Amino acid sequence: MTTIVTGAGSGIGRATAELLLDGGEAVVGVDLDPERLTWLDAHERAAAVTGDVGSEETNADMVSEALWHFGSLDALVLNAGISHIGPLEHTGPELIDRILRVNLRSVALGLRAALPALLRAGNPAVVTVASISGLQGEPAMGLYAASKGGVVNLTRSAAVELGPRGIRVNCVCPGPTLTGMAAPVLAARPEIGERLRRNVPLKRLAQPIEVARVIRFLISPAASFVHGAVVPVDGGITANVGQYPPPDPGGS
């Protein structure tokens, strides 16, 4: 099986690519920064594509690489994304375009580019990586949340459209995860990490591998009738209305 993973240079994307490679599968890793993809060199069944996932060219390249090196494309993990923290009045037109380009336009372009190859695969599947920020509103993350909300709903429409042609399409929505995206914030403001942890019923943040395992499940035959599903991987945050914090160990 050959899988394309965008944003494979770090965090959830890298964890997913590693998990698939460890299982003997082939991976095409995509990232904007070539330095972040050098880890793929150690793997025989891996290929690297450097480029902007918001461009048609990069999306075409990643599909060509999969077909050229491994002969097929079976699964597509559209994970690349950027976060942005800042109030709406400080989010100008260029920033708006950039967030939407990397987080949402990339998913539409990725689906379009991969479609012909996926249609020739035996049991094709797509997973998009959105965020629980795409399910509810959030302060100072409006554009990020909007872009991820777009990913959630684009996933559903793609599922309705592509299901009859045999392609399964699902979405994962990670909660707070210890990735490169989160690390600078947590390092600079440890109290934010503590507040996040308190709001999670499981009382901890996720490791990238914990999201990767859910992605692997969704592209596997074990999820053969899971289609158009939106799966939060958030330690229970979205199970809570939020009026009361979840209990602490030993608490009532």
Next chain:
Amino acid sequence: MSALQDRTAFVAGGTSGIGLAVASAFAAAGARVMIGGRRADGPDIARDAGCAFACLDVADEASVVAALDEAEAQLGPIDVLVLNAGVAQPPTSLQGLEADVARTVVDTNLLGAFWGLKHGPARMADGGSIIVTSSISAIMGTPFEGLYGAAKAGASALVRSAAIDLGARGIRVNAVQPGPTWTPMNPMPERLLEIIAPAGRKGRVEDLVGVYEFLASDASRYVTGQAITVDGGVTIGISQALMGVLAAEAAA
């Protein structure tokens, strides 16, 4: 080694359908499994599936306590608790539902899950997993089974609250919401099941088993308080096949 090797599991409502398929799969994966059920031939069914058996009527709190005690005594602390027992509602409008039938629907489908969530955790190991079988009727209105849907919606709501309560112990609680699934007992015409799902085919019990294995295993260890819908996309939009049939009918 399998993800469920040497885990202990109790499957309430495991003598037929989804529950039996799940119990058999867990046992085949190396788990030590006890099935709880009402049928007189339950012990034979359980033995054939490689499982132990306890008499269980989930509508009766004392019976739930007794069965869980038996499971703990025989297997040790329970790692995976599957609350799957349910009854279908005889298809009728709300006006046509008799009081005793209405109580049975609620007692089994909603309170049955509640007794398991009330008494199960005390007999479980920290870090375990509880899986409740709900239904897409929890999130979507359906003709002729209104109270069934209401009971299942209640079960999905209980899952969210239980996940918050039990998060500090690392016990995860999730629901599976199957869509229309083809079984010999399903009264829905096979052709309808084939066209209703955007996935482009009918759902089968085998499509559900992998999702229970996923939720029981460490692959989902940051997933809690969620309802995983396994419906081939029925709840996310109208399938192209169904639209085609309706369009042809309207044009005729």
